[in-house]
Amino acid sequence: xxxxxxxxxxxxxxxxxxxxxxxxxxxxxxxxxxxxxxxxxxxxxxxxxxxxxxxxxxxxxxxxxxxxxxxxxxxxxxxxxxxxxxxxxxxxxxxxxxxxxxxxxxxxxxxxxxxxxxxxxxxxxxxxxxxxxxxxxxxxxxxxxxxxxxxxxxxxxxxxxxxxxxxxxxxxxxxxxxxxxxxxxxxxxxxxxxxxxxxxxxxxxxxxxxxxxxxxxxxxxxxxxxxxxxxxxxxxxxxxxxxxxxxxxxxxxxxxxxxxxxxxxxxxx
Numbered sequence: 001x002x003x004x005x006x007x008x009x010x011x012x013x014x015x016x017x018x019x020x021x022x023x024x025x026x027x028x029x030x031x032x033x034x035x036x037x038x039x040x041x042x043x044x045x046x047x048x049x050x051x052x053x054x055x056x057x058x059x060x061x062x063x064x065x066x067x068x069x070x071x072x073x074x075x076x077x078x079x080x081x082x083x084x085x086x087x088x089x090x091x092x093x094x095x096x097x098x099x100x101x102x103x104x105x106x107x108x109x110x111x112x113x114x115x116x117x118x119x120x121x122x123x124x125x126x127x128x129x130x131x132x133x134x135x136x137x138x139x140x141x142x143x144x145x146x147x148x149x150x151x152x153x154x155x156x157x158x159x160x161x162x163x164x165x166x167x168x169x170x171x172x173x174x175x176x177x178x179x180x181x182x183x184x185x186x187x188x189x190x191x192x193x194x195x196x197x198x199x200x201x202x203x204x205x206x207x208x209x210x211x212x213x214x215x216x217x218x219x220x221x222x223x224x225x226x227x228x229x230x231x232x233x234x235x236x237x238x239x240x241x242x243x244x245x246x247x248x249x250x251x252x253x254x255x256x257x258x259x260x261x262x263x264x265x266x267x268x269x
Contacts, residue, residue: 007249013259015235015246022233023264025194025211030061030261031070031095031200031224033216034084036184037237038071040251043154045075045142048083051251057258062091064265068207070095072199074181074220076145076187077101077109093206097145098181098220104206114146118191122147125175125189134164138165147178147190152217160185183218196224213261215254 022028032038038050038058050058061069064220070093077096081103086092094103102110107111126141126148133139138155141148150167152160158231164187169190171178181188196216204212210231214224225234226243237254238245248254 007253010267011246016260018233018246019257019261020188020264022211022213024268025068025209025231027068027168027205027208027210028265029068029070029201029207029209029212031072031212031214032258033196033218033221033237034071034073034075034080036217037215037221037251037254039083041153041184045151047081050084051255053252053255055259057255057262058092060259060266062261065269067265068093068203068209070203072099072203072214072216072224073077073235073267074144074183074208076143077103077111080147093145094195095203097190097192097194099194099202100146100190101148111145112192118146121175121192124157128174129167129172132170133163136163136166141188144188146192149186151186153185155176164194165174181220183220185230188220192264196221197227200224200227200255209254215257217251 035041036049038054039048042048058069061067071080071084072095075096077094080096082096086094091105100112104110126143129148130141133141136159138159139150139152142151150163152163153162178189178191179193200212200214212228212232214228215235215237216224222243228234234244235257236247237244237251248257
């Protein structure tokens with residue numbers, strides 16, 4: 001793939017060595033962000049789908065003994081299941097809403113109870129945020145289980161700043177305790193405070209992983225990447241500063257890395 005050629009020989013060598021080390025771990029958890037990691041970013045968020053090469057690599061990993069694959073996303077669990085084309089027969093674990101919601105094989109969805117007051121405030125603020133951005137071109141509000149996101153991917157820089165500033169002021173006034181997160185062309189607000197680091201910790205404990213491979217592309221993934229231990233492997237997808245051990249340039253390159261991990265792990269069996 002042409003994207004892979006963007007990596008230097010040294011970077012490719014470091015990636016291969018890191019994948020080989022992870023491959024020989026006793027119990028492996030492969031935890032993956034979805035948007036921008038397994039899929040390309042889309043103007044319509046619900047149009048995102050994993051690249052075919054990534055789907056193939058994940059299928060290879062899931063078949064291996066003592067190996068668990070999980071998707072960890074800021075998406076609500078329901079939306080994550082749609083874009084991941086995830087059904088009840090899947091062996092892939094899910095953590096939605098940055099780790100506030102889970103789905104486990106043989107168990108199904110595990111979701112926290114929502115207080116009526118939190119839900120009512122969420123609905124009011126979501127409606128007010130929609131009114132704020134209604135006349136700002138290229139912006140829209142994405143409903144989320146525990147809050148909402150302000151999308152500005154299609155907006156001009158000035159319009160994006162105007163939308164973010166308006167909704168920031170709204171939430172600061174009426175829900176100052178909510179968690180605010182920034183991502184690529186999105187600002188998210190939620191009344192729950194879980195992060196992808198807590199999601200990784202919960203999944204690690206559940207499957208008794210001796211090694212975690214985590215991959216993500218956005219600022220919301222940095223909590224998880226920074227939480228990894230010395231025996232784990234963090235992979236950043238894209239350019240820029242990161243807490244990850246290694247970086248790959250794109251989702252297609254990430255799919256190649258996952259297939260290399262599956263191949264190396266299968267060879268040890």
